[in-house]
Amino acid sequence: MELHVVIEGDSDQTGQLYRQLKEAISAGHLPAGQRLPASRQLATQLGLSRKVVAEAYARLSYDRLVVGRIGSGTYVSDYGRRQPLAQPPPPLGGSQVAERWRGQPTSLRRGVLATASRARHELLPGRPDIQLFPQDEWRRCVIWGLRQASRAGLVYGDARGLPMLREAIARHVAFARGVRCTADDIVITNGAQQAIDLVARALIEPGCAVAVEDPGYAPARMLFAALGARVHAVPVDHEGMVVEQIPDGARLIHATPTHQYPLGMALSPRRRLALLDRARALGAIVIEDDYDSELRYSGRPADALQSVDDDGCVAFVGSFSKTLSPDLRLGYVVAPPSLLDAICNAKLLTDWHTSTPMQWALARFIDGGELLRHVRRTQQAYAARRERLGLRIDTVLSHWLERVPSVAGLHLSAMFRAPVDARRLVGHAWRAGVALESLDACQVRPGQRGGLMFGLGTIELAEVDAAVEMLRLSLAQLHP
Structure with a gap:
């Protein structure tokens, strides 16, 4: 028989073949009892090595x-x-309840889908450059971490996380973000998303009010809704979240004060104090989602909102997904005293603890100074791409787009000057070879001004001009 299999490029050919055959079997296109071609025959047919087919x-x-x-x-x-x-x-x-979870949009799977179908030029937000990942340094730390875990007996660990890692993170966030904490205030999580989930589990019950930015981080908003909360979309303007519109009764507020997601501006000093005052008056907790604020390109570093919180209103959430890799699934929450024990118990009942060998490895990586060196290296690379991309948006694309000012982060955002069918544009650009995302998934209230997000981690500096030109052609064709 001749299988319909398409292998694109030279990367992960085994994985490509495996996934396509698995999908064909799951869909019933290859029924039970069907004989597959011999590995040598299929390798010849697809132009692959026999080893690739045998491994698949x-x-x-x-x-x-x-x-x-x-x-x-x-x-x-x-x-x-x-x-x-x-x-x-x-x-x-x-x-x-099951329908509430089943009804979550499939757009959350974009990372998996985009990996399976790569565009020629990628401007996808939220992804660091995997080519910049410090493979050798991380490998040495992982080997060391495996040894430490083996010596400890490979048993269940502390739900709060490895003490050495919590101490390393406490020192790091104090230096990099001005966070006031000790190791005892920190809980290690599987990425920032689990940290947000744990805080939510400790506070949310069906019918309670939660405030989120609009536009804002969609996975957090959908998580709160799935837990049964009444989610209130609070507008964002040039100063950040419009604090005055946080509703009465809100017990949880999700915010990105240092680098608003997805637009990019910082919460103004006036609004920062107002947000803390509003949280104090409501008895609410603010989840300060500090997702990529260490990547700063100009101006004085802005301290975290938590650094000026004297009332225990802020749960500071961070991760290493943007500075290192999202695949590591390593994050943390600096919990206020009122929530610490509840979050620890929620973590314990959810998954016991985060992988101990990876915690050892990250602790070694931070304490050895590798994290700071890596952040500085990546900042230089991203800064050059950011400058070039910003210039091209301001010139080549200025007829359609107005860039949102920002000084930090792993992406740029730009707003449409006139109404544009963003979904159609993104699809057209993808087919033309440019992968990017619109602001649509981040917006809740109808009638908002649309725009695009331009990631800095998935495109080389030399590709920027070509990618922008291809996007210009798509814009000119759809909206001359």
Whole structure:
């Protein structure tokens, strides 16, 4: 038989083949009992090495999707295939809750989808440059971390996290962000998203009010809604979140004071004090989502909102997804005293603790000065791309876009000067070879001014001009 498989480029050919065969089996295009081509035959057909095909078959075999028969070949198995139900299942008692989770937009899977189908030029926000990742330094730290974990007995660890890592983070955020804390105030999490989730679990019950920025960080907003909260979208202007519109009764406020997501401005000094006053009056907790503020390119470094919080109103959330890699899934929350024990218990009941070997590795990486050196190196690379991209937006794309001023972060945002069908534009640009995102998913209230986000981590400096020119052609074609 001849399989319909398309291999794009030279990267991860084994993974590409494995995923396409797995999808074909799951969809029923390759039925149980179907014999797959011999590895040598398929390799010749696809122009691959036999090793690539053999490894893909081995992964499918490990997943029990195929089975090898000595002297006969490799066949699709019937493992895991659902049998038709003899009768309809009974009504699900929790159907409303399940539907709330099932109804979350699939746009959250964009990272997986974009990896499977790469564009020629990528301007996707929120992704650091994987080519800048300090492979050698991190590898040495991981090996050291594995040794430490082995010596400790490879047992369950403290839900709060490894003491050495908490101490390293406490020193780092005090130096880099002005955060006032000790190791005892910190809980290690699987990325910033889990940190936000733990704070939410400790405070939210169905029907309570939560305030978020609009436009704002969609995964946090959707998480609060999925937990049953009434989510109130608070407008953002040139000074950041319009604090006066935070509703009465809000018990949780999600904000990005230093680098507003997705627009990029900082919360003004006046609004910072007003936000703390409003939280104090409401008895609310502010989640300060400090997602990429260490990447600063000009001006005096702005301290965290938590640094001026004297009433325990702020839960400072950070991660290493933007400075190192989102794949590491390492984050933390500096919890206010009123929430610390609740967050620790929520972490314990959710997943016990974050991977201990990775915590050892990160602690070594920070204490050895590698994190600061890496941030400085990446800042230089991103600064050059940011300057070039900003210049091209201000000139080549100025007929359609107005750039939002910002001094930090891993992306730039620009607003449309006139109404533009952003969804159609993004699709057209992607097909033309430029991957980027619009502000649509970040916006809640209807009628807001649209715009685009330009990531700095997924494009080389030499590619910027070509990517912008291709986007200009898409804009000119759709909105002359």
